[in-house]
Amino acid sequence: MTQHDPVRVAINGYGVIGKRVATAVLAQKDMRLAGVVDIATDWRLRPLEEQGIDLYAASSEHAQTMRGAGFTIAGTLDALLGQVDVVVDCTPKRIAAQNAEIYRANGRKFIVHGGEKHDVTGHSFVAEVSFDSAAGRAATRVVSCNTTSIVRTLTALKRAGLLKRARGTLLRRATDPWESHLGGIMNTLVPEPDIPSHQGPDAQSVDPQLDVVTMAVKVPQTLAHLHYWSVLLTRNASKEEVLDAFRASSRIALIRAGDGLAAINTVKELMADLGRPHDNLYEVALWEDMLKVEGDELFYAYMVDNQAIVIPDTIDAIRALTGLARTAEDSIAQTNETLGIRAAFC
Amino acid sequence: MTQHDPVRVAINGYGVIGKRVATAVLAQKDMRLAGVVDIATDWRLRPLEEQGIDLYAASSEHAQTMRGAGFTIAGTLDALLGQVDVVVDCTPKRIAAQNAEIYRANGRKFIVHGGEKHDVTGHSFVAEVSFDSAAGRAATRVVSCNTTSIVRTLTALKRAGLLKRARGTLLRRATDPWESHLGGIMNTLVPEPDIPSHQGPDAQSVDPQLDVVTMAVKVPQTLAHLHYWSVLLTRNASKEEVLDAFRASSRIALIRAGDGLAAINTVKELMADLGRPHDNLYEVALWEDMLKVEGDELFYAYMVDNQAIVIPDTIDAIRALTGLARTAEDSIAQTNETLGIRAAFC
Numbered sequence: 060m061t062q063h064d065p066v067r068v069a070i071n072g073y074g075v076i077g078k079r080v081a082t083a084v085l086a087q088k089d090m091r092l093a094g095v096v097d098i099a100t101d102w103r104l105r106p107l108e109e110q111g112i113d114l115y116a117a118s119s120e121h122a123q124t125m126r127g128a129g130f131t132i133a134g135t136l137d138a139l140l141g142q143v144d145v146v147v148d149c150t151p152k153r154i155a156a157q158n159a160e161i162y163r164a165n166g167r168k169f170i171v172h173g174g175e176k177h178d179v180t181g182h183s184f185v186a187e188v189s190f191d192s193a194a195g196r197a198a199t200r201v202v203s204c205n206t207t208s209i210v211r212t213l214t215a216l217k218r219a220g221l222l223k224r225a226r227g228t229l230l231r232r233a234t235d236p237w238e239s240h241l242g243g244i245m246n247t248l249v250p251e252p253d254i255p256s257h258q259g260p261d262a263q264s265v266d267p268q269l270d271v272v273t274m275a276v277k278v279p280q281t282l283a284h285l286h287y288w289s290v291l292l293t294r295n296a297s298k299e300e301v302l303d304a305f306r307a308s309s310r311i312a313l314i315r316a317g318d319g320l321a322a323i324n325t326v327k328e329l330m331a332d333l334g335r336p337h338d339n340l341y342e343v344a345l346w347e348d349m350l351k352v353e354g355d356e357l358f359y360a361y362m363v364d365n366q367a368i369v370i371p372d373t374i375d376a377i378r379a380l381t382g383l384a385r386t387a388e389d390s391i392a393q394t395n396e397t398l399g400i401r402a403a404f405c
Numbered sequence: 406m407t408q409h410d411p412v413r414v415a416i417n418g419y420g421v422i423g424k425r426v427a428t429a430v431l432a433q434k435d436m437r438l439a440g441v442v443d444i445a446t447d448w449r450l451r452p453l454e455e456q457g458i459d460l461y462a463a464s465s466e467h468a469q470t471m472r473g474a475g476f477t478i479a480g481t482l483d484a485l486l487g488q489v490d491v492v493v494d495c496t497p498k499r500i501a502a503q504n505a506e507i508y509r510a511n512g513r514k515f516i517v518h519g520g521e522k523h524d525v526t527g528h529s530f531v532a533e534v535s536f537d538s539a540a541g542r543a544a545t546r547v548v549s550c551n552t553t554s555i556v557r558t559l560t561a562l563k564r565a566g567l568l569k570r571a572r573g574t575l576l577r578r579a580t581d582p583w584e585s586h587l588g589g590i591m592n593t594l595v596p597e598p599d600i601p602s603h604q605g606p607d608a609q610s611v612d613p614q615l616d617v618v619t620m621a622v623k624v625p626q627t628l629a630h631l632h633y634w635s636v637l638l639t640r641n642a643s644k645e646e647v648l649d650a651f652r653a654s655s656r657i658a659l660i661r662a663g664d665g666l667a668a669i670n671t672v673k674e675l676m677a678d679l680g681r682p683h684d685n686l687y688e689v690a691l692w693e694d695m696l697k698v699e700g701d702e703l704f705y706a707y708m709v710d711n712q713a714i715v716i717p718d719t720i721d722a723i724r725a726l727t728g729l730a731r732t733a734e735d736s737i738a739q740t741n742e743t744l745g746i747r748a749a750f751c
Contacts, residue, residue: 226635226704228574230594230622246626247670248576252662254697254704274633274704276576278624280592287620289572289635316598324593351600358572358600358620 065091066381069143071117071136071158073097073104075235076172077149079370081112082336084147086397087374089383093143096136100128115139140165144381147373148172155179159198168196168380170373173203173261183264185210186375186394187308190387193379201373204365205229205273205284206261208343211310212361213262213269216290219304223291223355224270229258230278230285232365239281249277283323283340284363292355301352305345306402309395310371311361312342315405316349323362329404330364339367341400371398411437412727415489417463417482417504419443419450421581422518423495425716427458428682430493432743433720435729439489442482446474461485486511490727493719494518501525505544514542514726516719519549519607529610531556532721532740533654536733539725547719550711551575551619551630552607554689557656558707559608559615562636565650569637569701570616575604576624576631578711585627595623629669629686630709638701647698651691652748655741656717657707658688659749662695666750669708675750676710685713687746717744 068084070077073095084092094113097104098121107114113133116122122132133139140146140161145168148155152174159179162169170184177183180198184190185207193199202210209227216222231251234243256275263269278285305311314320320329330338345361352358374397375390377383384390394400414430416423419441430438440459443450444467453460459479462468468478479485486492486507491514494501498520505525508515516530523529526544530536531553539545548556555573562568577597580589602621609615624631651657660666666675676684691707698704720743721736723729730736740746 226572226702228633230576230624244668247628247668248624248626248631249668250631250662250692250695250706252667252695254695254706255699272635272699272702272704274635274706276631276633276706278576278594279626280594280624282593285594285596285622287574287622289618289620316596321598322590322593322595346596349596349598349600353601353618356572356618358618360596360600360620360622 065089066145066377066383067091067093067143068377069093069096069139069146071096071146071148072150073107074149074151075237075366076369079337079339079367080147080149080373083370083374083398085110087393090377094133094139096139100125100130104130136161140167144168145170145377147377163197169198170376170380171198171200172369173201173206175200177264184372184376184379185265186372186387186391187211187310188214188265190375190379190390193376195382196380199376199380201369201376202261202265203258204363204368205258206265207368207372208286208361208363209258209262209271209273210265211308211343212305212345213271214266215304215308215311218307219300221292221296221301221304223293225288225290227271227273227286227288229256229273229275231275232281232284233277233279234281235366236281243281244277244279246279251275251277282327284365285323285360286363287360288358290357292357295355296352298350298352301350301357302347309391309402310342310400312344312401313347313403313405314344315347318405320404326362333399335399337367339370340364341367341371341398343368344404347405371395371400411435412491412723412729413437413439413489414723415439415442415485415492417442417492417494418496419453420495420497421583421712422715425683425685425713426493426495426719429716429720429744431456433739436723440479440485442485446471446476450476482507486513490514491516491723493723509543515544516722516726517544517546518715519547519552521546523610530718530722530725531611532718532733532737533557533656534560534611536721536725536736539722541728542726545722545726547715547722548607548611549604550709550714551604552611553714553718554632554707554709555604555608555617555619556611557654557689558651558691559617560612561650561654561657562647564653565646567638567642567647567650569639571634571636573617573619573632573634575602575619575621577621578627578630579623579625580627581712582627589627590623590625592625597621597623628673630711631669631706632709633706634704636703638703641701642698644696644698647696647703648693655737655748656688656746658690658747659693659751660690661693661751664751672708679745681745683713685716686710687713687717687744689714690750693751717741717746
């Protein structure tokens with residue numbers, strides 16, 4: 060492969076993340092989607108044929124069952140691995156850790172997601188922070204939705220010299236929309252039993268210097284997570300200084316409650332109105348008019364689309380591992396343009 | 406009235422708070438419920454007759470309509486005011502402020518609730534903090550559910566010499582259960598547009614020394630509020646010291662997620678199992694096993710039954726205004742015993 064050939068990408072697992080990664084890869088000029096691997100036999104894989112994406116089976120046993128269910132199967136994972144440069148693993152939690160051995164044995168670069176532990180790849184990825192250290196590596200882990208949002212926002216404050224320590228309360232959506240018929244909580248709130256919750260330490264897997272503590276609670280809705288933060292600044296600051304710090308990140312988009320974006324459902328509706336695939340909100344959507352600075356203390360809230368926020372970072376991770384882009388800035392700029400990522404929605 | 410005659414209590418407004426106050430007053434040996442005033446003409450007032458509580462109408466016009474709907478009306482508010490020592494106003498927000506003029510003109514002591522502003526009475530009440538300053542006053546305001554919980558918990562830390570400053574995120578239930586058919590939010594989260602939210606300053610109306618900032622968000626459930634707190638302590642402390650501080654308040658009950666009380670619905674079910682009227686949780690239910698101390702920082706979460714938490718304080722406010730009890734301790738002990746208030750549910 061020369062620098063100018065498109066990188067050949069395989070996606071293993073066509074679920075909530077996998078299908079969004081597929082759409083995003085198709086939008087990149089420097090990548091080619093070689094195929095998608097799955098094991099399902101129902102409606103979830105039907106859109107692949109319409110999109111002209113080759114479907115592979117995880118094993119020959121799965122291939123037989125899937126063919127029996129009427130799907131055209133191009134081959135197995137093993138065969139696909141011979142034709143690609145990098146695998147994006149989007150299988151359910153803990154399965155990717157087993158797959159990692161297969162990718163390694165086949166000498167393929169790979170990306171896992173935030174359900175896996177840092178140790179699975181030894182490197183944790185958020186484009187704005189750890190692109191450079193991922194360059195040329197065999198593998199990285201794109202951290203979870205909540206962790207991605209934490210690293211983006213706290214890094215913005217840190218780069219402005221404003222961050223001392225951050226304490227956050229995370230309201231986690233109960234379940235994903237597509238599987239909410241399988242059961243989620245109803246008319247209650249379920250605190251995560253451990254304080255601090257795991258997202259703080261996970262953010263430190265990307266940047267060990269972050270002084271961050273999180274608490275989390277599951278809430279009965281399916282749309283997105285919502286974060287509330289109390290941050291101690293290094294000094295007294297103005298609201299405008301803080302907003303400028305957030306504006307310096309291209310993946311934090313300011314929104315305004317006063318503009319009618321008063322709740323998470325209205326933000327999702329706007330993403331649909333903008334014609335984004337799956338109504339994806341790739342940005343951290345941070346309420347500009349709610350944000351408050353009192354002396355050296357900062358308070359704010361933002362929304363995290365748990366199904367979409369890691370998609371741009373996954374695209375950047377592909378470029379980092381395969382050398383498609385020399386700098387984080389180059390990769391981020393390409394990804395932002397192809398996905399229509401915005402600095403603000405107001 | 407001598408010190409030994411029961412205090413005669415009128416309740417104006419038989420809604421979510423009024424009906425609970427009525428039941429609580431009936432359980433007090435030193436009080437007599439003279440009557441309840443309302444304007445409704447439907448099912449909501451039917452339980453009064455079964456309980457043997459006299460029903461009054463807010464005006465003669467209302468009396469006529471209510472009689473037309475089949476209710477036995479003992480008279481009007483004006484008539485009832487001539488027979489009581491104190492009125493507990495439980496009418497909807499802002500109506501109590503107008504009623505206050507009527508109570509004053511009739512020389513009756515009165516209590517309003519947290520929907521009204523501090524200025525309506527010039528005094529804000531939480532039994533453990535402002536009983537003494539309410540003694541003998543003409544009127545006081547029992548603060549809102551959230552504010553009551555904040556004052557109880559932060560006062561406990563303050564009295565142990567541990568409180569420096571507290572920052573909280575409040576998850577507010579969308580609507581009360583009895584009126585959830587009238588519409589509440591569904592499958593979304595609605596941030597309160599102002600940060601800080603009003604509960605912090607409201608807690609300062611009881612104790613101006615509290616360094617407290619709150620943020621609030623409405624969540625799609627009807628059971629209770631849930632608070633998450635990050636507190637900076639005056640010094641490093643142990644978890645046991647902090648728990649002892651909370652245990653020193655008789656109106657904070659420790660619960661354990663590990664005991665199966667892992668969410669707010671299970672706590673409400675326990676209140677029902679204990680046979681409490683309306684499944685009332687009068688205490689702040691604070692998760693002992695989730696609570697975490699890290700150096701001089703404290704993190705914890707608790708549940709607030711917005712319909713019930715102010716009931717014991719309202720009973721104590723009656724005693725404070727009318728001189729029924731000489732000390733906060735005496736009143737609180739009586740109220741706790743009659744309502745079955747507990748130090749822990751584990």
